[in-house]
Amino acid sequence: MSSVISISKLAKHYEVPEREAGLKAAAMGLIKRRYKTVKAVDGISFEIQPGEVVGFLGPNGAGKTTTLKMLSGLLHPTSGSSSVLGFEPAKRSHDFLRQITLVMGNRNQLSWDLPALDSFDLQRAIYSIPVDEFKRTRDEFIELLELKELIQKPIRNLSLGERMKMEIVGALLHKPKILFLDEPTLGLDVTMQKRIRTFVAEYNKRYGATVLLTSHYMADVEALCKRVVVIHHGKLLFDGDLSTLVEKFSAFKTVGFTINTAAVDWTQYGEVVSTDGGRMVLRVPKEKTSAITTRLLNDLAVEDLTVETAPIEDVIESVFAVKEETME
Amino acid sequence: MHGLRLAFNYLRIGVLNEFQYRANFYIQILQTFIALGTGLIGLNLVFSQTTQLGGWSKPELLAVMGVFITMGGVIRSAIQPNMERLMEEIREGKLDFALTKPADAQLLVSVREFRFWQLVDVITGIVVMGVALSELHWVIGAWSVLGFFTAIAMGAVMIYCFWLIITTTAFWFVRVHEIANLFEGLYAAGRWPIDIYPNWLRIGLTFLVPVAFAVTVPAEALTGRLTFQTWFGALALTAVLFTLARTIWKIGLRSYSGASA
Amino acid sequence: MKRYFDYYRATMKLSVLEQLQYPVANYFYMIGMIAEPVIYMVVWSAVARQQGGMVGGYTPGAFAAYYIVWTLVRNMNIVFTPYGWEWRIREGQLSMSLLRPIHPLHADVAYFAGWKVVVILLWLPLAFILSLIFKPELNPTLLQGVVFFFAIWMAYLIRTMILSLLGMVTFWTTRVSALFELYFAAELILSGRLVPLSLMPEWVQKLAWFFPFRWAFGFPIEALVGNLSTSDLLTGLGMQLAWILFGVISVSVIWKVAIRRFSAVGG
Numbered sequence: 001m002s003s004v005i006s007i008s009k010l011a012k013h014y015e016v017p018e019r020e021a022g023l024k025a026a027a028m029g030l031i032k033r034r035y036k037t038v039k040a041v042d043g044i045s046f047e048i049q050p051g052e053v054v055g056f057l058g059p060n061g062a063g064k065t066t067t068l069k070m071l072s073g074l075l076h077p078t079s080g081s082s083s084v085l086g087f088e089p090a091k092r093s094h095d096f097l098r099q100i101t102l103v104m105g106n107r108n109q110l111s112w113d114l115p116a117l118d119s120f121d122l123q124r125a126i127y128s129i130p131v132d133e134f135k136r137t138r139d140e141f142i143e144l145l146e147l148k149e150l151i152q153k154p155i156r157n158l159s160l161g162e163r164m165k166m167e168i169v170g171a172l173l174h175k176p177k178i179l180f181l182d183e184p185t186l187g188l189d190v191t192m193q194k195r196i197r198t199f200v201a202e203y204n205k206r207y208g209a210t211v212l213l214t215s216h217y218m219a220d221v222e223a224l225c226k227r228v229v230v231i232h233h234g235k236l237l238f239d240g241d242l243s244t245l246v247e248k249f250s251a252f253k254t255v256g257f258t259i260n261t262a263a264v265d266w267t268q269y270g271e272v273v274s275t276d277g278g279r280m281v282l283r284v285p286k287e288k289t290s291a292i293t294t295r296l297l298n299d300l301a302v303e304d305l306t307v308e309t310a311p312i313e314d315v316i317e318s319v320f321a322v323k324e325e326t327m328e
Numbered sequence: 329m330h331g332l333r334l335a336f337n338y339l340r341i342g343v344l345n346e347f348q349y350r351a352n353f354y355i356q357i358l359q360t361f362i363a364l365g366t367g368l369i370g371l372n373l374v375f376s377q378t379t380q381l382g383g384w385s386k387p388e389l390l391a392v393m394g395v396f397i398t399m400g401g402v403i404r405s406a407i408q409p410n411m412e413r414l415m416e417e418i419r420e421g422k423l424d425f426a427l428t429k430p431a432d433a434q435l436l437v438s439v440r441e442f443r444f445w446q447l448v449d450v451i452t453g454i455v456v457m458g459v460a461l462s463e464l465h466w467v468i469g470a471w472s473v474l475g476f477f478t479a480i481a482m483g484a485v486m487i488y489c490f491w492l493i494i495t496t497t498a499f500w501f502v503r504v505h506e507i508a509n510l511f512e513g514l515y516a517a518g519r520w521p522i523d524i525y526p527n528w529l530r531i532g533l534t535f536l537v538p539v540a541f542a543v544t545v546p547a548e549a550l551t552g553r554l555t556f557q558t559w560f561g562a563l564a565l566t567a568v569l570f571t572l573a574r575t576i577w578k579i580g581l582r583s584y585s586g587a588s589a
Numbered sequence: 590m591k592r593y594f595d596y597y598r599a600t601m602k603l604s605v606l607e608q609l610q611y612p613v614a615n616y617f618y619m620i621g622m623i624a625e626p627v628i629y630m631v632v633w634s635a636v637a638r639q640q641g642g643m644v645g646g647y648t649p650g651a652f653a654a655y656y657i658v659w660t661l662v663r664n665m666n667i668v669f670t671p672y673g674w675e676w677r678i679r680e681g682q683l684s685m686s687l688l689r690p691i692h693p694l695h696a697d698v699a700y701f702a703g704w705k706v707v708v709i710l711l712w713l714p715l716a717f718i719l720s721l722i723f724k725p726e727l728n729p730t731l732l733q734g735v736v737f738f739f740a741i742w743m744a745y746l747i748r749t750m751i752l753s754l755l756g757m758v759t760f761w762t763t764r765v766s767a768l769f770e771l772y773f774a775a776e777l778i779l780s781g782r783l784v785p786l787s788l789m790p791e792w793v794q795k796l797a798w799f800f801p802f803r804w805a806f807g808f809p810i811e812a813l814v815g816n817l818s819t820s821d822l823l824t825g826l827g828m829q830l831a832w833i834l835f836g837v838i839s840v841s842v843i844w845k846v847a848i849r850r851f852s853a854v855g856g
Contacts, residue, residue: 014854074684076852090852094690102688109685111603113610118603125599126689128592351764358767362774366783373784377644378636506617513624520628524635529627 003047004210005071005178010080011234012041012066040066042234043080048212050177053204055225055242056214063234064214065104068180071212072102084178098127101176105186108163109170110155116166117151120173127174134173141169145199161192168196172203179203179211185220197223218309253289253309256281257302269296335439343444356445360397360452367393367519382524384551387463389521392547394457395480396519399542401449402484403515408508409441411491415505418498423584434577438488457550468552475559476549482566483542489566489573490538496573499580511537518543541565596691597699604703615711623660623715629784630656630723645788650726654814655785657719658727662809663782664708665741668749669697671769674756683851694840698749705745729813736822740809743829747805750836757840760847775800781807785815801832 018034041063048054058064069075071082073089073096082089087096110119124134142148145165155163168184181200185193201224204211215221221228221242228245230238238245255270258278266272269292270284284292289307296302371393375386384392414437417423429436461468494507518539522530534540541562548554608615634649642648647655677683686693729737755772758765777783778793780802786794797803808825811817817825 069684072688074687074852076849092687097688097690100688107681107685111607113607114603118606122599122603125592125596126691128595355766355770359770362770366774366777369778370783373788374632374636376790377788378639381632381635381639506614506621509621510617510624513621516624517628520632525631529631 004050005048005082005084005212006046007067007071007082008045008080009043010041010045010067010070010082011039011043011078012063012070012075013078014038014040039234041070041077041231044231044234044236045080046229046236046239048210050210051204051208052227053201053211053213053225055221055228056212056231057216057221057228058214058231059216062231064231065182066234067231068102068182068212068214072100072180073097074102098174099176100178100180101171101174102180103168103171103182103184105164105183108155108167110163110166112156113154115152115154116147116170119155119166120151120170123170123173129174137173137175138169141172141199144202145169145195161188161195164188164192164196165199168199175207175209177207177209179209179213181211181213183215184213185215185217193217193219194223200224251286252283253286253307254281254283255289255293255296255305255307257296257305259300259302261300264300335435338439339442343442352445353448356448360448364397364452364456367397370519382521384521384523387460388547388551390463391457391460391550392521392543393519394453394455394460395547395550396453396543397456398450398453399480399483399487399518399546400515401446401451401453403487404449405443405446406439406441407484407488407491409443410438411495412508413437413441415495415498415508418495418584419505423581433581434492434574438492461550464551468550472549472552472554475554476546479541479546479549479554479559479562482562483538483546485566486538486562486569487542489569492573493569493576496576496580499584515539515542521547535565538565538569593695596695597702600696600699601703601706604700605707608704608707612711615708616715619660619664619708619711619715622663623719626656626659626663627719627723633784633788645785647785647788648726650724651814653720653723654725654727655810657716657723657725658810658814659782660719661709661712661716662741662744662806664712665705665745665809666748666805668701668745668752669756671752671756671759671765674753675759675763675765678759678851687848692844694753694844697753698746701749702745727814732819732822733813733817736826737809737813739826740812740829743826743833744805744809746833747801747829747836750833750840751801751805753840754836754843757843757847760850776802776806779803780805781810785811801836804829804832 014037015035016038018036044063044067056064056067066075070077071084071089073092076090085096085099087093089096109123110116111122120138123129124131129137142151145168147162147165147169150158150162150166155166158166164184172179179200184200185196188196197220200211200213203209211224213220213224225242227240228238228242229236230245254273257280259280260278266280266282270282270288273281273283275281282292293305293307297305371386371389374381374389379385381389414423417437423437491511494511514533514537517525517529517533521544522533522540523544525533530540545554545558545562548558630652633644633647633652637644637647637649637652683693686696689696755769758768778789779797779800781797786797786803786807789797797807804825808829812822812825
């Protein structure tokens, strides 16, 4: 099957004026401007098949959003090529735009003062959706996300999570084949995050849509994506199964707790990450986590024990470090 | 006096700040130039059709324009920025500092902001007044000069009080921001001496929005038609407005901090 | 074609519903705006009385009519400002509208068109009150009324085109307030906003023919208030149409260039 999203050596460079501190530099700056090239995206390539749900991971500033913007036609690449559903995104043909959607966490499309229902009708008109089909889709989504009580309330009266659900419904009413989701769960509480994930998964199942999802929440990716693409400093670092990534690189968990005693040999429990007053953080191998926490609780008077997966930044850093070793 | 020293400090910081934005200076010059240009065009259009308006000759109306521009500069440099900031802080509930600093809150909120470049308008207005006076052959007596300066001061105080009263209602009403737009429109009426306006409008302008006192009265002083009654009326109105403003401010502040209003 | 009708209808419905939620804000704005023409009206009426009842062919009653109709035309004139374009690009709202399979400018035109409907409704009582106070002389014929109706909507489109062009300048530079201020000043003088154009010196009136401003402001007013001949009225509508066409072409061309730049630089 031919891929539905295909990019080849895609790059986006910005010329940024360089500015140094100091009077002399400012004066020089008036005469001759020095420019620095910022490589937001530095030659990435991948292919995505129809129906895939791909996680696009990386810390802030890695180039994820820039890539999404290039794939949706908002930005013109500096070099390289991309093809989405056979279209060149930069051309922004209406047929292309009708089949995609880009959802960014904090950008609102729905009318603030009016109930979502009114805004949905406008979406129908924008995308020229036949009325019957529109109603069916709309009602289906409303049911899936349990929004029946809320659709008559003005958007401004909804909580952040409820608003996000409405935005997503609005973004999908035209049943796009390609979903670009940029941090869709940003700022939401855990329950809401789960709801949205379930909805996206369901949409993908029912309509066979292709989803490209960026996040720096590991949980989003774990729930939805079999395949992940890791990007850092504009470069592709990893493209493969999520399970491989997790296995290789988040082999550790961090255990944090508060304790009064100072004189303890921590190496028997794990590697010390930080000590801050009475707060200790240890890194322990994932498979030994429950054993070690049990020992900690038994042996010592620890309080406020927490167990966390290594944050994505750590995972990425270790991916990056390993990559250097394997020389790719 | 602590209050004055505080005010001076704010002024100094404000000025230093503004010097950083030299572009604002050029933009201000352009805006003043354009406003002056359109004002003069308007004036000339009127006087292409007549030789006097409401008993005022062309140079006399030019003097009115000068006062209008200067007073506008005073309002936009010292009064309006403070009131707009106050409005916003009331709306966002950020006024707590006013209750905790060891200085009078009203003084504090009234002097914090200063748009230095608006002084270009003040200077421009003075130049226009100068031109007008020279066309009137500088027929102006010592009393008129005194009357002029006191009238300008009183006018500024009255506009300040008016602004403060409106802004203070932000403690109770939310939509006070549109008042700024409204004021701009009403103040524009000050470009012409209130003698030309129909009676009902004249009264509205004098009492509701002290435009007349801000602009027409000083202009009357410059052109030698200021009467003692008018001057005294201005003094009385200033006193009344000041007391009223301070009282309403105090009530507003109390209700803000949760005390029984 | 049908889908554009559908889109305009849906957008206008939305903007009407939205704006009906803010009658107070709209009224405040309108009242603030009324000060300007009232001042002009009062000044010129005073001049007219001074000169024996008429100046430049206008009596105080005629001035009242001119400036009251002015308020409606001014309201119809209000469109998305160049400053708004600046804000929109900066806040990323433009990107959102670029994702839709419909030219973003349709959104502006449609939204404001709906708003105008609300504005016209809110304006009527205001006009009534102003008429009671200032007693305008107004006896339009049916033809004048019809021409006026079309003229105000075409004025709206003309000004939309002009200010969109100005707004697009912000794609290239943000330091544009100087340009805008100069533009607004020129518009003030050459459009019939400050005074009826017939009161301007000859050379200004001739100059005004080269600019679209009077077709967005003075002409609609004169159509209703003045005594233009039928041929003048129809010529006027023709001129408006021509300026709209010119505007649409210019905007399309500049837009393509602007978007290319926007997509290169991002937002």
